[in-house]
Amino acid sequence: MFMIQEKVITWFLACRTTDVPQNGGVCVKYQDEQIALFNFSRRGEWYATQNLCPHRMQMALSRGMIGTQNDEPKVACPFHKKTFSLASGKCLSGDDCGDIKTYPVKIENDLVYIGVEDNE
Amino acid sequence: MKIVVIGNGMVGYKFCEKLTAKAQPGQFEIVVFGEETRPAYDRVHLSEYFAGKTADDLTMAGLDWYAEKNIRLYLGDPISYIDRDNKTVRSHHGINESYDYLILATGSAAFVPPIPGVEKEGVFIYRTIEDLELMTAYAKKAKVGAVIGGGLLGLEAAKAMIDLGVTNTHVIEFAPRLMPRQIDEAGSNILKTKLESLGLSIHTSKNTSEILGDQFITGMQFTDDTKLDVDMLVISAGIKPRDELAKLAGLETGHRGGIVVNDKLGTADPFIFAIGECALHNGMIYGLVAPGYEMAEVVATNLMGGDKSFTGFDMSTKLKLIGVDVASFGDPFVAASEGKTIVLEDSMKGIYKRINVSPDGKYLLGGILIGDAEAYNMLLQTTKNKVVLPPNPEDVILGARGGSGNEGGAGVLSLPDDALICSCESVSKGDICGAVCDGNETMDAIKKCTKAGTGCGGCVPMVKDLITHTLKSQGKYVRNVICEHFNYSRQELYDLVKVHKLMTFDEVLDKLGTGDGCELCKPPVASILASLWNEMILAKGNDTAQDSNDRFLANIQKGGTYSVVPRIPGGEITPEKLIVIGEVAKKYNLYTKITGGQRIDLFGAHVNDLPAIWSELIAAGFESGHAYGKALRTVKSCVGSTWCRFGLHDSVSFAIRIEERYRGLRAPHKLKSAVSGCIRECAEAQSKDFGIIATEKGWNLYVCGNGGSKPQHALLLATDLDSETCIKYIDRFLMFYIKTADPLTRTATWLNKMEGGIDYLRNVVVNDSLGIGEQLEAEMQTLVDNYKCEWKEAVENPEIRKRFTHFVNAPEAKDPSIQFEPMREQKKAKEWK
Numbered sequence: 001m002f003m004i005q006e007k008v009i010t011w012f013l014a015c016r017t018t019d020v021p022q023n024g025g026v027c028v029k030y031q032d033e034q035i036a037l038f039n040f041s042r043r044g045e046w047y048a049t050q051n052l053c054p055h056r057m058q059m060a061l062s063r064g065m066i067g068t069q070n071d072e073p074k075v076a077c078p079f080h081k082k083t084f085s086l087a088s089g090k091c092l093s094g095d096d097c098g099d100i101k102t103y104p105v106k107i108e109n110d111l112v113y114i115g116v117e118d119n120e
Numbered sequence: 121m122k123i124v125v126i127g128n129g130m131v132g133y134k135f136c137e138k139l140t141a142k143a144q145p146g147q148f149e150i151v152v153f154g155e156e157t158r159p160a161y162d163r164v165h166l167s168e169y170f171a172g173k174t175a176d177d178l179t180m181a182g183l184d185w186y187a188e189k190n191i192r193l194y195l196g197d198p199i200s201y202i203d204r205d206n207k208t209v210r211s212h213h214g215i216n217e218s219y220d221y222l223i224l225a226t227g228s229a230a231f232v233p234p235i236p237g238v239e240k241e242g243v244f245i246y247r248t249i250e251d252l253e254l255m256t257a258y259a260k261k262a263k264v265g266a267v268i269g270g271g272l273l274g275l276e277a278a279k280a281m282i283d284l285g286v287t288n289t290h291v292i293e294f295a296p297r298l299m300p301r302q303i304d305e306a307g308s309n310i311l312k313t314k315l316e317s318l319g320l321s322i323h324t325s326k327n328t329s330e331i332l333g334d335q336f337i338t339g340m341q342f343t344d345d346t347k348l349d350v351d352m353l354v355i356s357a358g359i360k361p362r363d364e365l366a367k368l369a370g371l372e373t374g375h376r377g378g379i380v381v382n383d384k385l386g387t388a389d390p391f392i393f394a395i396g397e398c399a400l401h402n403g404m405i406y407g408l409v410a411p412g413y414e415m416a417e418v419v420a421t422n423l424m425g426g427d428k429s430f431t432g433f434d435m436s437t438k439l440k441l442i443g444v445d446v447a448s449f450g451d452p453f454v455a456a457s458e459g460k461t462i463v464l465e466d467s468m469k470g471i472y473k474r475i476n477v478s479p480d481g482k483y484l485l486g487g488i489l490i491g492d493a494e495a496y497n498m499l500l501q502t503t504k505n506k507v508v509l510p511p512n513p514e515d516v517i518l519g520a521r522g523g524s525g526n527e528g529g530a531g532v533l534s535l536p537d538d539a540l541i542c543s544c545e546s547v548s549k550g551d552i553c554g555a556v557c558d559g560n561e562t563m564d565a566i567k568k569c570t571k572a573g574t575g576c577g578g579c580v581p582m583v584k585d586l587i588t589h590t591l592k593s594q595g596k597y598v599r600n601v602i603c604e605h606f607n608y609s610r611q612e613l614y615d616l617v618k619v620h621k622l623m624t625f626d627e628v629l630d631k632l633g634t635g636d637g638c639e640l641c642k643p644p645v646a647s648i649l650a651s652l653w654n655e656m657i658l659a660k661g662n663d664t665a666q667d668s669n670d671r672f673l674a675n676i677q678k679g680g681t682y683s684v685v686p687r688i689p690g691g692e693i694t695p696e697k698l699i700v701i702g703e704v705a706k707k708y709n710l711y712t713k714i715t716g717g718q719r720i721d722l723f724g725a726h727v728n729d730l731p732a733i734w735s736e737l738i739a740a741g742f743e744s745g746h747a748y749g750k751a752l753r754t755v756k757s758c759v760g761s762t763w764c765r766f767g768l769h770d771s772v773s774f775a776i777r778i779e780e781r782y783r784g785l786r787a788p789h790k791l792k793s794a795v796s797g798c799i800r801e802c803a804e805a806q807s808k809d810f811g812i813i814a815t816e817k818g819w820n821l822y823v824c825g826n827g828g829s830k831p832q833h834a835l836l837l838a839t840d841l842d843s844e845t846c847i848k849y850i851d852r853f854l855m856f857y858i859k860t861a862d863p864l865t866r867t868a869t870w871l872n873k874m875e876g877g878i879d880y881l882r883n884v885v886v887n888d889s890l891g892i893g894e895q896l897e898a899e900m901q902t903l904v905d906n907y908k909c910e911w912k913e914a915v916e917n918p919e920i921r922k923r924f925t926h927f928v929n930a931p932e933a934k935d936p937s938i939q940f941e942p943m944r945e946q947k948k949a950k951e952w953k
Contacts, residue, residue, distance in 0.1 A: 014929060015928045015929050021663060021664050021923065022661070023664045023665075026928035027926055027927055028928055028929055029927040029929055029930045034927075034937070037928070042626065042629075042636050056952045058679070060676070063672070063676070064639075064668065065642055065643075065664070065665075065668065066664075067605075067638030067639055068605075068635050070604070071635065076638070076639035078667075078668030078669075078676050083639070
């Protein structure tokens, strides 16, 4: 038998689609959280992850460069070029600096919504 | 079984390497005693010590290698006594070791002829790194130098003198010609003319009778009653085998030195072998490294139970003497009765080639090459492998090879598989091609797995040819491609982007690449676009292809704040502007520091504040310093002739002119420059990518220097230039670098990888050998004319300006995670984890 846990996702309005540069990222403030939001326009995809790079605990991933590695979308931290999968949050740099949290993103009427979990 | 090796020179080391490679771990206990305090180093390339190589670079293997191989190494502790009856040795420091087999690899010492006065200060020998260090210290006060010995070692020593700055150097040779053992008289004359044109004075048939001076050398007296005033003398007149220990142990030594050995390199004592320059085989001392290595191979093989003999060695040699190729192979002096000789002499170009052909014209017996030795490896292999010559044997020296890779390759391919390519390490053509097929597709990989090219390095071009041709024959073509999205090298990409007139990263990716790009290809493509078109780098579509620093036109620092560096050309600044910097720093609470490039760095700026900070700086007349870009950083200057009592020219004005010309220039890596007003070199121009030093007659231009992690002195490109010519050469140099260097390659590394090195670069820049000089200048002029301050454009463009926020949904808010700590009345970033 599986335990079924109730997860409630709350969608909050982050910004307009035009606020995010093409193939680039911005940082979104949600309460006390910092979320990196990426507009991967070349693939027509949107991603959101934590803004904190776990390597040196720097709030910087939103300023990182995005791209792909064997078709896996990724972001490279501007500090030391640690790379993380945008899809799974896994660290791709082959060392154990840790994985990052990802968030769902949806676009409605040129507005960007990010989903956060309320574990209650 | 216990082996004791006496001597830790190149051959002694090679013996250890070969034996440990063949043996099972633990099969031998190996103990090595060395007289010098350093582990074995590459004596063949000793003169490169002056060209920037360090003692570490020259080391054959570090101490950890000996530890890893379980070899006990005693340095600075020569053996003073061998007890053959009890099979033990005793070292100078009193260490006793027993042995089953003893290997003498004691090498040789410089031969110092018994001339009265050789003990005076300022007289040196040229043999060890310590000798070089002594010479270096003394050369600082020497103006005129001399070298006794016009052979191979003597000319190396003369090069060392020139490298040390003693450009007025005399070479004194007792014989009637230079390099009497390797080349004939006609070749020697060409070599002499060439060396004289480079500033050396050559005296042949000259015999030194006395060294003059009281405590220090002041001159030399010759037997022909002439005299020469010199401040410094290096004696490099040959070698003397170090056989004193063997002699003391009662082993047979030769008349003129050397430990007598048989074809197994064994002495009269069945437990003692001698290898390298101390061994006298068949009446011959082998003063080259390759035969020494072969001796090490023979002894190591036989200790493993094999059966190898040493039966003499080919003494062919190729070297570059002060920029002049000299090679001699096979039998260079065939007598008329034993063969025919073909000679090509071009005294205009300083080229001399001689080949000796068998009487039937079918085989090559040997020859001499001066001035152009490109064909050396081919000719040597043709000789050794008895390859049948073409119907007109002169074709082999009359440029049939020409220098084009294809023809050269065809030559390599014609060799049999057992042809020896690397004679230092005995690696055959078959070994190399086999290794390439096994996946070792680069020169480094081949060096690692076969050791080919790790000795004298003479075979490297041939090995490269073999790699290329083996790969081609497998249908492979290997290039230094950028990443998985672009199957091109940076140079190819540069040309393609230019030809297709591509303006944005996406256009380049669509046309020339695959996939979606990544952090490896975006910055180099963005840099190429900037170098080609010099458009605002944050223009739409290219902003997110810029490295983070370029994207925010500032350097990201610890904690996530940015630094601000306004341009201060030449380091000259008015009091008014200094006050503005101070006021801006106070207003935005910035940490200030003077940089190494003579400007002021303002740290700790929030990304939101950057546009406001720059607006104030621009209003006061500042512009971007490009400290964040792979671009020209600063042109440092000393104060020059306007104030300095030594200054020859106005270095500050010239530095400002240079900095303003190349400001904003995007390149494969950052560029630094400096201008010094005299040879005291206060601006440290010789550590820069391009540096300029004033002379009595104009400017000397140095290129490809580097500070950084691997410091390298800049090399002199051209001398006594007027300002216009100097700028013309810099234009050409920088454009050539921008067009051909790999991403993130500084000029120093670029030059180190360039085939032909500084001579080739000088040919391209100064002599315009590729005929692209005017084109390079025109391309540079376009970039100079297109320059705009990108910070000015950024603050004036609302679209760009709005990107300078931390939170997209709270533009006024600053990153609350940023924290500072106080330090010495200013602040610093909070230490990260």
